[in-house]
Each structure stands twice: as structure tokens, then as C-alpha cells.
Amino acid sequence: MSEHVNAPHGPLPTGGSVRPITRWGEDVMHRPQAKVEVFDDALRALAADMVATMEAAEGVGLAACQIGEDVAMFVFDCPDAEGVHTVGVVCNPVLTLPEKRKQRLDKDEEGCLSFPGAFVDCERPDWAAVDGVGLDGEPVHFEGDGLLARCLQHETDHTVGTVFGDHLDDKMRKKLDKKHVKARRHYPVGWPAV
Numbered sequence: 278m279s280e281h282v283n284a285p286h287g288p289l290p291t292g293g294s295v296r297p298i299t300r301w302g303e304d305v306m307h308r309p310q311a312k313v314e315v316f317d318d319a320l321r322a323l324a325a326d327m328v329a330t331m332e333a334a335e336g337v338g339l340a341a342c343q344i345g346e347d348v349a350m351f352v353f354d355c356p357d358a359e360g361v362h363t364v365g366v367v368c369n370p371v372l373t374l375p376e377k378r379k380q381r382l383d384k385d386e387e388g389c390l391s392f393p394g395a396f397v398d399c400e401r402p403d404w405a406a407v408d409g410v411g412l413d414g415e416p417v418h419f420e421g422d423g424l425l426a427r428c429l430q431h432e433t434d435h436t437v438g439t440v441f442g443d444h445l446d447d448k449m450r451k452k453l454d455k456k457h458v459k460a461r462r463h464y465p466v467g468w469p470a471v
Contacts, residue, residue: 282364285417286365286366290324293322293325297466298391298469299343301392311349313348324412327341327352338353338428338431339390350366357422358422363419363425367410368412369410370407373405375402382400384399392442394460395456396456397449399445403422405421407419
């Protein structure tokens with residue numbers, strides 16, 4: 278891991294509690310999340326819990342719906358193609374991808390903390406940008422390539438009720454389901470808070 282951390286809008290909040298991760302199939306995972314309109318201590322506390330949970334689960338990103346909260350927000354700590362870690366919190370994210378004719382697709386393994394233990398190839402554009410607001414309502418912007426591009430797309434998807442399995446064809450979805458079932462015993466209900 279690179280020692281350099283890119284935190285253009287400040288460090289991630291700390292002091293949160295690890296919470297159980299919500300699984301695919303729960304209603305909150307499959308519908309658009311409520312926009313953030315109040316920027317207060319409760320929102321900061323939620324973001325801190327999300328960071329603590331993401332770290333405990335050894336993930337690179339986590340959306341609020343993944344701990345059962347109907348809030349359009351995600352946190353992330355993810356490396357780009359050069360290994361530089363970018364960290365941030367985004368409320369009300371808006372995703373920007375290259376125009377179709379300028380897109381280069383990256384086919385790589387993808388997984389989801391809400392469907393733990395299962396990874397399959399998923400094709401996504403190799404660059405992405407996200408604009409939104411931070412915990413104080415100030416504008417934030419993040420962009421990148423490699424795993425960071427995948428993460429920004431994956432987490433923004435969560436805020437609109439899409440899981441990465443929705444991007445897969447039937448064959449790959451069956452493969453993903455099989456891997457998840459095989460790994461299930463390692464991720465008991467309440468994980469990673471248990």
C-alpha cells in the first residue's frame with residue numbers, strides 16, 4: 278500500500294461504532310436513497326459509523342444503505358491505478374463517466390460487502406468522477422482510475438438502489454450466487470459487528 282493518502286476534502290471521520298452490514302434483498306438496498314438535506318452532528322456520527330464498519334469489513338467503500346440507513350451518502354478509502362489512496366465522504370453523489378465513444382472498459386473482479394465472499398468479473402468504465410457535497414454541505418469532487426473508478430461507480434450505484442449484481446448477465450449472476458453461498462458461513466448475521 279502506498280503511504281501517500283489523497284484527502285482533498287479532509288480526513289475521514291473517526292470514533293464511530295461498527296454496525297452490522299445490511300444484505301442484498303433488504304428493501305433499503307434496492308431503492309433510491311433519501312437526499313441529504315440536513316448537515317448536522319447526526320450525519321457526522323453516521324459517517325463515522327460507516328467508516329468504522331468499512332474498516333472492520335476490510336472494504337474500500339461503504340454506502341449508508343449498507344448499514345440500513347436510507348441516506349444518499351457513501352464513504353471510501355480506495356487506491357487508484359497507481360496505488361494512491363483517496364479518502365472521502367460524498368452526500369448526494371452525481372456520477373460522471375466518459376462519453377461512450379471515449380470509454381475504455383475495465384473488466385475486473387468486483388464484490389460487495391452486502392453480498393460478502395463473492396467476486397466475479399464486472400465490466401465498467403476505467404475512469405469515473407463523482408460530485409456531491411461533504412458533511413458540512415460544501416461541494417466535493419473526486420475522480421480517478423483503476424479500483425477507485427470502480428469504487429466511485431459501485432458506491433454511487435448504491436445510493437440509487439442498484440447493486441453490482443444488477444449489471445451482470447444471468448450466467449455471471451449464477452456464478453456470483455454460488456460463490457456467496459459457499460462463503461456464507463464466514464459472514465454470519467451481524468457481521469462485521471459480531
